Amino acid sequence: MIRPDRRGGEMTETAENGASDIRQRANRRIIAPVRPRLVRAGALMVVSGALWPVQAALVAWAIAGWVSGDAAMTPGLAAAAGFALLGFLRALLERRAGGLLFDAADATIARERRVLIEREARAESGVGSAALAALTVQKIPLLQPWITRYHVAMIRVAVLPALLFAVAFSVSWVVGLILLVAGPLIPVFMALVGLAAEQVSRRQMQEIGTMNDMLMDRLSAMTDIRLLGAAGRAAEEFAVRAETLRDRTMAVLRVAFLSSAVLELFAALGVALVAVFVGFSLLGEIRFGSWARPLTVGEGVFLLLIAPEFFQPLRDLAAAWHDRAAGLAVVEELEALDARPRRPIVGKGDPSAPLPGALNLCLSGAVAVLPAAKVRLPDLTVGAGQSVAITGPSGAGKSTTLAAIAGLVPLADGRIEVCGRVLADDTADAWRARLALVPQHPHFSDVALGDWLDPGGCGSDPWAALRAADAEDVVRRLPGGLSARLGETGGGLSGGEARRLMLARAVLSGAELILADEPTADLDADTARRIIAALLGLTGEGRTVVVATHDPVLADAMAMRVEVPA
Template sequence: MTHARARRDADCPARRAAERILAPARRELTRAGLLSALAGALWPVQAAAIAWAVAAWAEGADPLPPAALAAAVLLACGAARAGLDHLAGGLLFRAADRVLARETEALLRREARAPSAQGSSAAAALIVQKLPLLQPWITRHHVAMTRVRILPLLLLALVLPISWLAGLTLLVAGPLIPVFMALVGMAAEDASRRQLTEIGSMNALLMERLSALLDIRLLGAEARAAADFETRAEALRDRTMAVLRIAFLSSTVLELFAALGVALVAVFVGFSLIGEIGIGAWGTPLTLGEGLFVLLLAPEFFQPLRDMAAAWHDRAAGLAVAAELEALDAEPRMAPPGRGEAAAPLPGPLSVRLEGAAAALPGHAVALPDLALGPGDSLALTGPSGAGKSTALAALAGLAPLASGRIEVCGRALDAATADAWRARLAFVPQRPHFPDARLGDWLDPRATGADPWPALRLAEAAEIVARLPDGLDARLGETGGGVSGGEARRLMLARAVMAGGDLVLADEPTADLDAETAAKIIAALARLKARGVAVIVATHDPALAAAMDRRAAIAAPSPASAEVPA
């Protein structure tokens, strides 16, 4: 029985999602739920004070003492309720922040180290737009469920001794709400999942169009691209409106049942007090104080059910996000060798040798050319777009695992034991500039050696770029290098590679999209590096850059028959 139940729980997506998202914060959620329920349990005390004071006034007593006592009780209980809700809210939001931080960190670490075939746009959409939907689930649903288990029963226990008919009315109207919400919940979860899928698709389309913006403009396809984006945006609007329609429908039905329940209790209390109804109480006529007490409790009987209904949609959205997290977890991915940690440089003279190697990517492999490289050698990797030139650089850097063959560096196999130490001897110049929120001087010194950056800047012909910046080495360029052109950003990246002090520089399309004069400066800087004994490997389409290298190695576009990763 126990094994069967464990198996059933493992097969239930909702249970798996709760174990992943809610279980780590279970202690805070339980404490917050009890604090919130305790805050709600103070309302009957306030209702009793109000009913007693009004009944005393109706009986002709001096109004000041009852009013003063009732006001004191109301203020004390109100302050206590506010304090308890504040404590509960603090626990909930701290727990939610911790869960979101944990999931975000896990996603970033995994996708940075071993990205899936879905690409960075899917991960970005999940982190930026979808993970925040977990917060309402964490902060509202568990507390609402705790309150709905405690408060309606407590209020019903207080109403029944006064009037069995009012208690029966609440008992009949109350359960209709969770029954209806359970039926609506399935449709809400499905609608939320479709909405999240559309968000991911729209982000993927946007990233694709932005990356190809130059080609789109050259081909005159701006109208076509805008129409595609408009179609996707309209689909997202439809998905969002479907979620809102379900939310409004369920809210309408909920308010209908709650309003009917409160109205029936109000009608009973009103007609009882004027003597038109003689049943419903336990043998004695309903007094004004009792009637007001019951009437004040009736709306609060339905309030936890309202909260649960609102949180039910938060739960549906949270489950949809958790399902996407599970799907991304299950995506095939290839982790690079090594631990990705700082290590002492791999000893021995520089040498690189590839023999029958093929880099493993999710779902396919990229054949790499056989080659051998020593100190001061230079090589150009050429081939059509998509052939695998960037993948070859990643494999040489130990950032892409091998499906077959061997890469030998410094006389040793490039594997998990040597990858980190090998990367300590490399410098990498990526195709797209990226500048962190840091001083330019600190960014130029990736190994934090404290060396003077100006010799490296002069070698890369980038000294005048830094000298022209208002803050010089103290400048912060922003993520995409605000204030410098694309060619200037490339030269700054090359200066950073020089300061890294590696024996091998890997440069991915260092002259792409540059004018002839700027490209010539990049080529000259690479030649000066080579003259200093640094080996250089570039991936390029540029004939001038390829001609400046000692040798070329062509990478052919993979054929469909050879694209599969061998088992």
């Protein structure tokens, strides 16, 4: 019986250490960079809260005067003016604190989004675009309430309850005792409930990512789903996944309502006990609890106004505790993404002037590094105005060869020479300025087609490039022509039309080397013929064309053919 207990204890200790570790890393990553602003905001909120006893004293003074029969309006007007002035000052302090907090949150969210997007663009992790989109758009913004509410609530809890307790205790030791007993019970139960809050928030974050992955997968396969008559089954799978997300969201809400109920219970009991004591003291039924004399009306009103504010920082902290749990779940997911193996690009991926020298390309004994494998690349030498077809079975490394030529995949062995220099970190960005990559699956940005064709904004006439790519008729048929906005995958265009537009974009960029990945895949014979003619036309203009292909017609049309080694 001892050994199982020991193992259970070790597992619990390990889990606790892991939770503590993620909290420490989250604080270093999220809170530490903006801590000065959080501290300033917290100090402003503490000053604002510390002004309330003064306002309460003014109200109590005015009410005590009215009860005593003082007919003069001066004390009441003075109290009202003082109360309004202090209220205005508190509003200014809280507005400034809010500005600091939201500036800190916006800076943190912008930084995390920028780091995530730039890193994924330069070194892919293999995580699906849906999961990345969910993390970027839905989950990272959950850091905002954690930053804007939790840490300020912690600062207020550290100062204001002690201050208000001291003020209340100076008037009545019984009220001080009530607050001393009821106050600490709230954070104790809040911490117990908070352990469950972190777990359910983590499950909810995971389910959001899973749902987005499923959505993207089904949308990409929508045509096949309809052809196979599987639309009903896909809808049932969505219903099951949506119900799972609903259950996990409701679990988060149940924990939130549970903690709120516990908090309100103890806060209400504390305030009620203070009200009972004050009421019976003013009626003369209780003759103890104040210092050396009966409780006065002004003191009673003052205590009634202080009691709710004593619990308010604790209530704010309890509400922010769930924001912290959600924020920790997001940070845990960001850390997991940081730790994934990646495929970095060569160079920095920054804009650069073109690499000088005559265009030439030489691969010699090159072995590319992928996250899960190493791929041998074919030996290859090509110069300006030449055309090469890279062939081989599926999965052999044709697309990887194109990526390595573009410096998008690092090498484990061998070398790639470009323009007489080794392709490395100091030459990759300049080398990429001389080439254009035409992927197998076109992607169109949400801009006018004319702007998409000219991403560098050079202002060149696109029609010459469209003619070179045999794509003039494609643009003329589009509603709006060059002003048209295509969907992400080129909705309304055939595969061949989309690829001809990609070729036109490459031509307009001025690229001397065109890398095309399966440019004729899944096209009918006539469309494939037009793509091949456009590629040969580019070589006639002195450009170099390297294609990865299974198409024997395209391979035969190229001047050279290179097989990827098995």
